[in-house]
Amino acid sequence: MLATAPSATIPANAPQAATLPPAFEPRLLAGQLLSAGPESWEQHRSRLGELPGASARRAIIATIERSGLIGRGGGGFPVGRKWRSVAERSRRGAVVVANGAEGEPRSAKDRALMHLRPHLVIDGGLVAAQAIGAEELVVYVGTEHQEAVRSMRRAIAERARRELVAIRLVEAPRGYVSGESTAVVHYLNARDARPTFARERPFERGVGSRPTLVQNVESLAHAALIARFGDAWYRQAGRCRTRGTALVTVSGPVLAPGVREIEYGLTLAELLAMSGGATAEIGAVLIGGYFGGWASVEDLWELPLDPIELAEAQLGFGCGLIGLLDAEACGVRATARIVGYMAAESARQCGPCIFGLGAMATALERLATCRPVPGDLENLARWSLQISGRGACHHPDGAAALLTSGLRVFRDEFDRHQRGSCAHPTGPVGG
Ligand code: SF4
CATH class of the missing domain: 3.40.50.11540 (NADH-ubiquinone oxidoreductase 51kDa subunit)
Incomplete structure (x- = not known):
């Protein structure tokens, strides 16, 4: 089945529809149905x-x-x-x-x-x-x-x-x-x-x-x-520099979300086709999970899903989550939701994690609900740099990296929220 390409959000030179990748033998998920x-x-x-x-x-x-x-x-x-x-x-x-x-x-x-x-x-x-x-x-x-x-x-x-x-x-x-x-x-x-x-x-x-x-x-x-x-x-499997296959979880508006085994190096376009195609226009992709980051569809559409290639594009394969965000969903709210979750999941042992993530989550919540105070956006950008590497584990680093990617991918939306309005107030909740 052909994917319904997110035509309004893909670059002009991207395919308007992706074809299924060549047949490939699963390894971990081989065997009975x-x-x-x-x-x-x-x-x-x-x-x-x-x-x-x-x-x-x-x-x-x-x-x-x-x-x-x-x-x-x-x-x-x-x-x-x-x-x-x-x-x-x-x-x-x-x-x-x-x-x-x-x-x-x-x-x-x-x-x-x-x-x-x-x-x-x-x-x-x-x-x-x-x-x-x-x-x-x-x-x-x-x-x-x-x-x-x-x-x-x-x-x-x-x-x-x-x-x-x-x-x-x-x-x-x-x-x-x-x-x-x-x-x-x-x-x-x-x-x-x-x-x-x-x-x-x-x-x-x-x-x-x-x-x-x-x-x-x-x-x-x-x-x-x-x-x-x-x-x-x-090493026979894999299309780029990272060899082998990997399990990924595809979530969001696709016909057949769920767990799939892919060869490293498959593109997002092909993965969407494997998943039955998008059921809505896709605005952005959460790649690698809550410890990963946001990417625009334009950046990711034909990039190999390969840890080395992704790292060179400042992205991470992480746990293999490919979370698709509906173009009608608000990227600020989606980011606030994830950082809020990460703040709540802190093990509450280190100051930067308790207070830093807490402050980030609070400012994001104000922005997401269009009730910002002056300086929220600037503070978030500064805190996301300051908090990295300050906890006993990498938990705050993950939240900071996710926020940094959100500030980049949803730049216009964040600016708009700092002015007190949202372009998608009734859109689906993502993240
Ligand atoms: S940085 Fe890690 S160890 Fe420290 S409070 Fe956060 S989750 Fe716990």
Whole structure:
């Protein structure tokens, strides 16, 4: 099906309709139809076979490094390098945490993966455990994702007595920062899911003071496939510089929103076509999630969805969220909504996070409701620069970056709100 191109908001040289991308074989979501529900242990094994033996798995770090696999939790850190850091400190007794907290409100890819392909996540955790010398695998799943919790629990029960590594499931408390790596370790040690200020990072001293690898569940699932099929196979997918495939969540006015697996390098135009086309004119795109930023459709339309290419355009792939904003929605209100959420989700431990995000959210709320005070816009621009890097974790940095992108993409709308009026007072609420 052709996409309904957002014609009034795309550049003159952009295609007016995007065609579907060439056929592509999914990897993480291969196998039975997704509508058939979770894949059982028997189905998983008959489709993919056994994992390689333990000795081969010990050599996996070099294979993962050659594959170029990057983390899918948002940071994009090289997975092989992370595993090597933990392995160098591990004298057995290390811990692997499969991080499926997925606190990002509009992302659904981790919960979908855990629900539908739970054994791939466990395989990845076991490969990581062998690679770094861990004796325990903790599957950390956001408590609000109950379908994923049930599916992972069932899968762990199917595997429990077959594996040498102890596997347990822990439900992560709700909260945007619950999946931050020091918060994960803090919760597993002390039932407190707030980031910590410890000098030593989890890979040095983590769960039970042991070296701990906290790795996003999608990253682990890719590692499970690389362990079976090799780094050369992994690198066959991808159209630009970042190799492989990725799960993305498409939300907003499209015919078929939801989670999809794409090759890195697909364009937004093609992704819209894959999603059945837009059902309304698109005004802007939230890319990478609440830790990402706003982009105009003009800037993003034909840009490869590839972390390296996006970074060069001052954008981030983040957690793979592609949030489409209806052109009739107010960008100021959408930005205020997100920053307000981020301020409310602060773990309330650091001054810049409590007071800085609070002040930003309050000024944005005044602007969004067309009741600004003089200087609100100038203050927001200044605070967004001052707050970055001032918290114990990156939470305020994400909110500041999102605000900066909003001030750029919705420049005219912000100016208008500072004058006390809105061009879309009755439009849909986005963000
Ligand atoms: S920066 Fe914010 S979220 Fe991060 S530790 Fe400090 S108060 Fe908590």
